Amino acid sequence: MTGTGKLIRLILRRDRVVLPLWAVLLGLIPAAYVASFEELFPTEAERVTYAQVSESNAGFVTLYGPLHGSSLGELVAWRAGFLPVLVALCALLTVIRHTRADEEAGRTELIGAAAIGRHAPLAAAFITTCAASLLLGGVLTAAMLGQGMPAEGSMAFGAEMASTGCAFAGVGAITAQLTSSARSARSIAIVALGVAFVLRVGGDVSALGNGALSWLSWLSPIGWVQHLFPYGVNNWWPAGLTLLFTVVAAIAAAVLLARRDFGAGLLPARLGPASASFGSPFALAWRLHRGLLLGWTIGFTLLGLIFGGVGGSVVDLASDNEGLGDIFARLGGSTALVDSYFAGTAGIVGLIAACYAVQATLRLRDEEQAGHAEAVLTTAVSRYTWAGTNLFFALLGPAVVLTAEGLATGLAYPQGDLGAILAGTLVQLPAVWVLAALAVLAFGLIPRLSGVAWAAPALCLLILLVGQTLQLDQWFLDLSPFTHVPHLPGGDASATPLITLTVIAAALTATGLAALHRRNIPD
């Protein structure tokens, strides 16, 4: 552990912008909800009605988790229920960036040869990320107190986010030991986060209905922290459970680190074929994208099975709950309720598919930075062929995973209309393409800043999460291509927005490719 302090200072220097950015910004989001809830629901009675509708809406529970109360604080804490996933994502990416990514790039070797302990880089990354998570919790608590919210609830709310960050710093620390590539470590950690989220959704939505699978939530750290119920029961022990998980994860990571060689993963390297059975740009692109496609297809299939599986609970809810019968009737009865649930999940699924599309598109930039593009482009392969074969998978891969998700949802909800559910998922595709096309544009025009392509899905997520709640202007909501996608099943199936979005995506892609054709490689 020698030198941990020095390495912490190095991390703080390298991340002096990014680290405070996520710790402070994410901590401030809930405070913004307070004012908007006060404005939307000024009276107690209005809040109670809203809470009653929301706590039994499977789409809402999927996104935000369970709701047990109607006070202003409880509504805000519930509405911030997607925040733990974002905090977890930032935490695990930070840890991997300062452990496996550095090791893969050879920077750790440089540091490891100095008077630095074997565990110091891991300890420094882990401690810094936990500290950032605590800062986030502190900012959140302070901001909520500043809005005049009760003290204990504000502290529990802060603890919810801080403990999530710590727990997934631990997850990142473990996955960083497993493989020799940072990309695989990130993928495994994000899959773990996805599984935690899906387990939480499965358990919570099941609890709405017959509750047979409600124990699923308790398999997930994301599920634990959402049982703190700040401003309600202020249940502290799940935070303790999460911290215990953090400690165990950190110890496990340290043990794994001690058992492996520098630069290596735990999974051994094997010999491969001495000659290639492939030799075309398309075959190369398939080799580069097949792992990604397979992983996302499995993930989307699981997501579909869970979303479809809880569809039954939504129907139970509509028929069981007499108190809400009126509201449901006004909303169009149980069919309309189920339709709106599937349309809502399709929107989430579309946004996740867009993340896959952006990730796959930016593989082009990865290939350029790694020097692989240079190797291919100095053979008889043109830039268009090189980019085109990669984009084939970046644009059609999402079609495959969305189809898998739609089919899985339909199969897990046999009483529904498979065609309608599948259509609801597939109409997301043009919006997904627009975000992928923005990534192509960034890659072509501003290659060094291609990472800004992630701002588009982030903005769409923000619009999905807070757009309605904060009653933002329509022009702002319209910035997200997903705002324009028909809400299926149940809504108007209009082809116009789909064609418009596809044309926009094609134009952006063409512009990006034209810029790529003219610029330096590598840039």
Added chain:
Amino acid sequence: MIEAIDATGLVKRFGQVPALDGLDLHVATGEVHGFLGPNGAGKTTTIRILLGLMRHNGGTVSLLGGNPWTEATTLHRRLAYVPGDVTLWPALTGGEVIDLLGRLRGGLNARRKAELLERFQLDPRKKGRTYSKGNRQKVALIAALSSDVELLILDEPTSGLDPLMEEVFREVIAEEKRRGDRTVLLSSHILAEVEALCDRLTIIREGRTVETGTLADLRHLTRTTIQAELAGPPDGLATLTGVHDFQLDQHRVRFDVDTDALEPALQKLVQVGVHSLVSQPPSLEELFLRQYQQADR
């Protein structure tokens, strides 16, 4: 005959920073041409322009008689390139990369590949991420050398190889040279390698060509070091044109002299009377050091 590489007055700027500032490079078909210069002189930028990866801002350039930017794809069928810093796809084996690059170029000589694998002692079954720098370089070298192409562009190809493998590389290039049907542009810092392989060479500094010609031409530009013990004071020797770094210690003199000024300088010595004389012939090292060091001034 068309020159394999014909670049005149090449200019390349990155934003405001000039990388190439009127660089000339002429490589005749069939020759092995050394391309030298200190770090940051613009060698890799020049090569990237020749490969159509970057577009030049001024001057003219033609490669194998074509325009390297607009005809990149067709020209690339006729050349193979080994970058200075070879990176391989982590999940592909060395053998897969060799085959892939060969096929993307339009064909690979399987027998030649097998022979080179043997001579470079490379295990083609290992994954890209497990190779050392030297072994990654071997992968790129074997892929380039087993392609049937007219032009090889090699950017510091031996910088990661051990001395044994460097020797193998030298043998292989020497064989290519004897066959005489390939042109090689060899960027290198290893003087023995350049001396052994290159017909002609070009030295660049700060984006400009400072010397170009055969090794004999360049030797001509170098200085001979003379140490002598004389019978009396050598009047007028210190001020003779072409004499440099003149040192006098009683009757001992030590100075460098340009090849052109060798004869008048020796005549001066003989006039005074010579007791002993040591002459060090011009070395390439000295030439390079002199050319490289001027970059710091």
